[in-house]
Amino acid sequence: MKSTRENLGNIVYSCYAQMSRQGEHFVSDHVLSYQVAGNLILNDGFNECISESGSIRFLKRNQLLKFTKQPPPNEEFQSLSIYLDQQILKDVSLEYGLVSEKKRQDRSLLFLEADLQIKMFMDSLLMYQLSGKLSDPRLAELKIKEVILLLLQQDPELKDVLFDFNEPGKIDIEAFMNKNYHFNVNLDRFAYLTGRSLATFKRDFEKVFGLTPGKWLLQKRLQEAHYLLEKGKMASDIYLDLGFEDLSHFSFAFKKLYGLSPSKIIST
Missing domain, CATH: 1.10.10.60 (Homeodomain-like)
Incomplete structure (x- = not known):
């Protein structure tokens, strides 16, 4: 079975048959990911987190991560990721009057609590992707805006992360x-x-x-x-x-x- 990675703009579907794929990645944009099958192990240099099948994770932008992708036995690793780039977040900020009011010191990786709406959204998005519907960029943009609003319904204070457009400040x-x-x-x-x-x-x-x-x-x-x-x-x-x-x-x-x-x- 071959490995595939379908990139439809800011929505990316990954499917790997190998036992594991190791690598490292600079997370330049916020990412919301749905672990469809298999496990994803993430390491930020100090902490290691395992994203298991069925989990939904949110990665904050501007960080370095190492990853290992582990397919289930005799099956494929599958994930669906939505990249929330700065331009679409600025568009949402202007459209709905949403602004960051304070600096949130969240962990770099957040696992979302079991939220039925977001889970149903990700399942529907997966069906759109598998049927080829997301090849229409207008639909893809609407779905990204929809999930941003769902995230804010679940955690209104997440706006302080999503709409913080400042670049990294000088650190130690x-x-x-x-x-x-x-x-x-x-x-x-x-x-x-x-x-x-x-x-x-x-x-x-x-x-x-x-x-x-x-x-x-x-x-x-x-x-x-x-x-x-x-x-x-x-x-x-x-x-x-x-x-x-x-x-x-x-x-x-x-x-x-x-x-x-x-x-x-x-x-x-």
């Missing part, structure tokens, strides 16, 4: 990098998420860590790798989790720093 670069060093993203993404231009990010980074971002990231990732290898982990099991693109690059960098290949650390 040391705490942020120690949490997120293992995400394999460009420096400009790290800069944006810490509320800085790339030039300011590099300057502030060297003041705090005494190294360039590139050197510090490589050193930090390899130090963590050394620790995990001593604990009995295999190089093939950890290199992706630590932000390396391939095993050969990881092994080369590790040997250059420590003078030994990863396999030698395991055997000592």
Whole structure:
């Protein structure tokens, strides 16, 4: 069975037959997702959450996540996601006079309580998708506006999240990098998420860590790798989790720093 990912604008249907698909993702827009079948494991660097079949999750924008998609035995992983981009939220804000009044410090991942209306909406949206009805962008836009209003009915204060159009403010670069060093993203993404231009990010980074971002990231990732290898982990099991693109690059960098290949650390 092949894997599919149907992207109909801001509504995306995913279907995978593989046992698992691991990766990482920058969540640039708020996302409402319906887990149709299988499990999705999400990790933000500190916490791991499992989204099980039938659950509905809301991901806040501007965050980094690692994910593992697990299909049910002999079946397919299926999910339906609605991306609530800034433009459609601004349109809804103007149309209905909805504004953010305060900063909400919610967790980055919210599981919605069992709400019959939202569950029925997601089931109907899935039927629209499977029948090809959502190829009409006018209908897709109406359905997205509908679910925004349903979300606000369930949690009126969610407007303080949905209609907060501010970009990330300047935050503690040391705490942020120690949490997120293992995400394999460009420096400009790290800069944006810490509320800085790339030039300011590099300057502030060297003041705090005494190294360039590139050197510090490589050193930090390899130090963590050394620790995990001593604990009995295999190089093939950890290199992706630590932000390396391939095993050969990881092994080369590790040997250059420590003078030994990863396999030698395991055997000592």
